[in-house]
Amino acid sequence: MPTELPYAADAEESLSFDELEVLRLQYQKELAQSHVTVQTKFNYAWGLVKSPLSEHQVEGVRLLQEIYRAEPARRRECLYYLALGHYKMGNYEEARRFNALLLDKEPTNMQAQSLATLIDKRVTREGYIGMAIVGGVAALSTLALTAIIRRASRK
Secondary structure: OOOOOHHHHHHOOOOOHHHHHHHHHHHHHHHHOOOOOHHHHHHHHHHHHHOOOHHHHHHHHHHHHHHHHHOHHHHHHHHHHHHHHHHHHOOHHHHHHHHHHHHHHOOOOHHHHHHHHHHHHHHHHHHHHHHHHHHHHHHHHHHHHHHHHHHHHHO
């Protein structure tokens, strides 16, 4: 589902398996040496968040949250990818929260503006789907109730 919003490309583009593997191997190597640099951790988290696999996205968000908490100087760069990760996982309120924090700091950030639009569109679309499901359930319930009443009145 390509978007007409050029700045939100991260929402739909993934790294290749080989690219993500390079980041994973570097992270694992540093982890084995008991010293993972913030940049390596961020790079790996970034690649995981961009992945189409939800388990990768969850791990990427977890790593970004660790950086966000431990490294105040790196918070701004974590905000967009935390918002993106939550968006891709369907956690739209969390995505909005992190994206709003970024927009408070950088109101003209085109990536964050674009992501805000994508979040709003997805919430609206899922709202319509939810209403359609509720409407369908209500219609089926009405038909079932009508059938029960007709059977009861025949006796």
